[in-house]
Amino acid sequence: MKTAIDIDLFQKDLSTNLQKREFLIKGILYSFAVISIAVTLGIVYILGKEAFLFFSGGEVSIIEFFTSGEWQPVIKKFGILPLLNSTLLTSFIAMVAAGPMGLFAAIYLSEYASDKFKSKIKPMLEILAGIPTIVYGYFALTFITPFLKNIFGYEVVDVYNTASAGIAIGILIFPMIASMSEDALSGVPSGIKQAAYGLGATKLEVSIGIVVPSAVSGIMAAFIIGLSRAVGETMIVALAAGAGSNFTFNPFRAAETMTGYIARISGGDIGYDTVDYNSIFAIGIFLFIITLILNIISQKIVQRYREIYD
Amino acid sequence: MKKILVLLFLLTSVSTVFAGGDKENSCADKPGAYSWILAESDDSILPSVNPLEVKGAITAAGSSTVYPLSERMIERFKNEGYSGNITLDSIGSGAGFERWAVQAESDISNASRPIKEKEVKAARGNGREPIEFRLGTDALAVVINPKNNFITNVTLQELAIIFGKAEKWSDVNSSWPNESIKRYIPGTDSGTFDYFVEEVFDKDKKPILSASNTQLSEDDNVLVRGVEGDKYAIGFFGFAYYAENSEKLNVLNIEGVEPGSATVDNATYPLARPIFMYCSANIMQEKPQVAAFIAYYLSYVNEEIGDVGYFPAAKAELNKAKKNWMKAMEGKL
Numbered sequence: 001m002k003t004a005i006d007i008d009l010f011q012k013d014l015s016t017n018l019q020k021r022e023f024l025i026k027g028i029l030y031s032f033a034v035i036s037i038a039v040t041l042g043i044v045y046i047l048g049k050e051a052f053l054f055f056s057g058g059e060v061s062i063i064e065f066f067t068s069g070e071w072q073p074v075i076k077k078f079g080i081l082p083l084l085n086s087t088l089l090t091s092f093i094a095m096v097a098a099g100p101m102g103l104f105a106a107i108y109l110s111e112y113a114s115d116k117f118k119s120k121i122k123p124m125l126e127i128l129a130g131i132p133t134i135v136y137g138y139f140a141l142t143f144i145t146p147f148l149k150n151i152f153g154y155e156v157v158d159v160y161n162t163a164s165a166g167i168a169i170g171i172l173i174f175p176m177i178a179s180m181s182e183d184a185l186s187g188v189p190s191g192i193k194q195a196a197y198g199l200g201a202t203k204l205e206v207s208i209g210i211v212v213p214s215a216v217s218g219i220m221a222a223f224i225i226g227l228s229r230a231v232g233e234t235m236i237v238a239l240a241a242g243a244g245s246n247f248t249f250n251p252f253r254a255a256e257t258m259t260g261y262i263a264r265i266s267g268g269d270i271g272y273d274t275v276d277y278n279s280i281f282a283i284g285i286f287l288f289i290i291t292l293i294l295n296i297i298s299q300k301i302v303q304r305y306r307e308i309y310d
Numbered sequence: 311m312k313k314i315l316v317l318l319f320l321l322t323s324v325s326t327v328f329a330g331g332d333k334e335n336s337c338a339d340k341p342g343a344y345s346w347i348l349a350e351s352d353d354s355i356l357p358s359v360n361p362l363e364v365k366g367a368i369t370a371a372g373s374s375t376v377y378p379l380s381e382r383m384i385e386r387f388k389n390e391g392y393s394g395n396i397t398l399d400s401i402g403s404g405a406g407f408e409r410w411a412v413q414a415e416s417d418i419s420n421a422s423r424p425i426k427e428k429e430v431k432a433a434r435g436n437g438r439e440p441i442e443f444r445l446g447t448d449a450l451a452v453v454i455n456p457k458n459n460f461i462t463n464v465t466l467q468e469l470a471i472i473f474g475k476a477e478k479w480s481d482v483n484s485s486w487p488n489e490s491i492k493r494y495i496p497g498t499d500s501g502t503f504d505y506f507v508e509e510v511f512d513k514d515k516k517p518i519l520s521a522s523n524t525q526l527s528e529d530d531n532v533l534v535r536g537v538e539g540d541k542y543a544i545g546f547f548g549f550a551y552y553a554e555n556s557e558k559l560n561v562l563n564i565e566g567v568e569p570g571s572a573t574v575d576n577a578t579y580p581l582a583r584p585i586f587m588y589c590s591a592n593i594m595q596e597k598p599q600v601a602a603f604i605a606y607y608l609s610y611v612n613e614e615i616g617d618v619g620y621f622p623a624a625k626a627e628l629n630k631a632k633k634n635w636m637k638a639m640e641g642k643l
Contacts, residue, residue, distance in 0.1 A: 074498045075515055145539075155541065242525055
């Protein structure tokens with residue numbers, strides 16, 4: 001009799017202990033999840049606060065910020081267009097370089113390559129993705145720029161130019177686009193492919209006509225995430241794209257991007273509460289909004305165009 | 311319960327470690343803090359410093375022009391036995407004073423221009439009365455690409471047009487080529503920029519910052535690389551960087567005067583300026599290692615300065631700096 005009560009008590013004790021432990025673990029996991037949200041909110045708050053100081057200081061109007069073609073805060077010229085223009089220019093060049101290259105590599109990897117080859121090439125892509133961006137920056141400066149100078153002429157291409165920075169960013173985001181597109185392509189069920197083969201389609205027709213359209217949402221998402229990475233890339237443009245704002249569409253000219261400006265100005269550690277200092281937050285929040293919009297678009301595309309199999 | 315005990319033990323052990331650190335710091339006020347002073351001095355004014363006996367960390371920040379010289383002196387200081395930690399940041403004179411006078415974070419401010427009135431005020435607000443130490447003289451070098459064969463001499467007036475409103479070289483002088491001027495200039499936070507604007511543009515920043523094809527960088531290597539890579543480029547920076555890169559770049563004569571020790575000494579070269587280090591008496595007394603470093607710096611700077619690419623200060627100026635040091639440490643030695 002006595003032992004039965006003991007066992008009963010023991011079980012009760014065990015279950016409350018278990019409950020306590022479960023509760024604790026849940027709490028710990030929850031707090032980690034909350035940290036990521038809190039950090040994001042903190043960043044948005046700081047960016048917003050400092051950017052508000054920039055616009056409320058009375059020296060800059062939002063209209064001037066978005067319409068003026070000159071950026072030189074030291075002499076009170078606050079037009080973001082030259083910086084925005086060169087950011088878009090480098091990103092566009094990067095996408096022209098990395099988009100087709102990434103997609104074709106993905107098609108080859110998912111449709112043509114043997115498993116053995118694939119198992120060798122995938123880690124190589126990951127190595128490429130793991131190279132620090134400062135290395136790409138010097139690669140652009142000491143390899144791509146002289147290369148461009150040789151092709152297009154010594155006088156035509158500036159030492160610092162958006163083309164070489166753009167190409168380097170392209171190389172940087174290529175593995176990302178390739179591997180994300182490859183995931184999307186491999187996700188296409190083989191039943192669809194088999195059906196196409198059954199109708200007499202060639203391998204190329206299946207790849208281009210069936211697999212790519214079926215995986216278009218994933219590919220688009222990969223492109224847009226690559227683009228938002230290109231917009232935010234800093235070290236490469238800070239080293240290779242130029243260090244003075246310049247409103248030009250010529251990719252062989254030096255033109256500073258938004259991120260490049262932030263890096264250069266904050267590197268000189270300027271005084272707090274000066275217009276220069278606040279200006280980098282205004283640019284920062286603008287950059288944040290651009291990449292946020294790009295990421296939202298990519299999510300919408302994935303939701304909208306996803307082919308649902310099974 | 312056991313865990314709580316372990317935790318308590320850890321806490322007490324950590325706090326004793328920190329308390330130990332405090333005790334070490336408070337030692338600095340005792341006479342032992344000056345054990346680095348040697349009995350015999352080979353300097354006529356300053357006591358000689360034994361770097362082996364100097365303890366404690368030193369932070370210095372400021373002009374990118376002073377940076378290579380300070381870097382050299384720190385290297386020598388360490389080679390002779392200083393085992394502490396010196397941080398030296400190259401952030402521009404303005405930012406250096408920001409850190410030293412306004413934030414009161416650094417011990418020493420390096421500058422390529424005298425301290426400004428409002429910086430003096432900010433320093434006093436933090437209980438720091440600035441003391442100036444003249445280190446030497448820097449000359450600005452206006453440099454061009456070696457392939458440039460149409461220009462060897464410029465006047466200050468021409469410089470104002472070249473770095474200002476001119477779009478092409480032919481806008482400055484009709485016999486020069488009809489090509490865009492590519493400008494490479496130090497960033498707006500640097501003393502070099504301030505000095506150039508003061509001398510050439512009469513303190514008006516507008517024209518130089520409005521000029522097209524202008525690259526600004528606090529990193530002089532960015533400028534060297536830019537001028538090196540473009541036949542129609544022109545740039546300026548401290549003479550030391552030109553001295554380091556003299557095989558890649560050509561230097562221009564200003565108003566017919568070639569930059570060099572002779573023309574800087576007799577003050578005929580128009581673009582030469584003094585370089586300084588700033589500290590305050592209370593920092594030097596609270597942190598004897600800072601005083602030791604400055605004394606060491608002033609005693610041996612002339613043995614290194616030429617090698618770094620600058621010009622020694624006039625003897626009277628350097629002696630004044632040494633006397634400033636003695637005055638700051640009065641009653642402590």
